[in-house]
Amino acid sequence: MTDTAPRNRPENESELGESLRKSGGGQPTRRGGGDPGSRGKTTIADGVVEKIAGLAARDVEGVHTTGSGMARTFGAVRDRVPGGGRSVTRGVRAEVGEVQTALDLDIVVDYGYSIGEVARNVREDVISAVERMTGLEVVEVNIAVSDVKLPEEEEEEPRIQ
Numbered sequence: 001m002t003d004t005a006p007r008n009r010p011e012n013e014s015e016l017g018e019s020l021r022k023s024g025g026g027q028p029t030r031r032g033g034g035d036p037g038s039r040g041k042t043t044i045a046d047g048v049v050e051k052i053a054g055l056a057a058r059d060v061e062g063v064h065t066t067g068s069g070m071a072r073t074f075g076a077v078r079d080r081v082p083g084g085g086r087s088v089t090r091g092v093r094a095e096v097g098e099v100q101t102a103l104d105l106d107i108v109v110d111y112g113y114s115i116g117e118v119a120r121n122v123r124e125d126v127i128s129a130v131e132r133m134t135g136l137e138v139v140e141v142n143i144a145v146s147d148v149k150l151p152e153e154e155e156e157e158p159r160i161q
Contacts, residue, residue: 044134049094053103053141056129057092060121062113064149067091068106091146101136108147119143 057066067090091106103126109118127138 044096044136046094046096047089049096049101049103049130049134049136050089050092052130052133053094053105053126054088054090054092056125057105057107057122058088060118060125062110062118063122064108064110065091066105066107068144068146096136099137100139101130101134102140102142103130103138104142104144106144106146108149109145111148111150115145115148119145 054066057063093104095102105122105126107118107122109115122143123141126141130136130138
């Protein structure tokens, strides 16, 4: 008996390759569309980047604290209120996009340190920490030095009555 039905299966490797090229690919499609780790979208809040940057900036030698005078005053009051907690984001602002971020920091430098060197070290540490932890590209870190902490100055803590 002879087979007269149309042939649906390729008989050799060259026909198989031809068949795959015509169908649009050589890889079998996986259920769900690929690597499970790449399914979906991750978003990072501005506050997350601000915390990372604030902690990294405070670890730099020569940085007394972050925040401008007014922010530190309000922060000191907030720190004394039960449950208020110390804000690591004081003096740090972040703009976060899908793949990039930009940061603005207000810092107070300890007297005797080179402001340029401290600012450079803050930039390096902040960029390293944010990029390592978030995967975002840090396009700029703007630093405003709002004060110099003198050795004989007392900490700014307003009295609460």
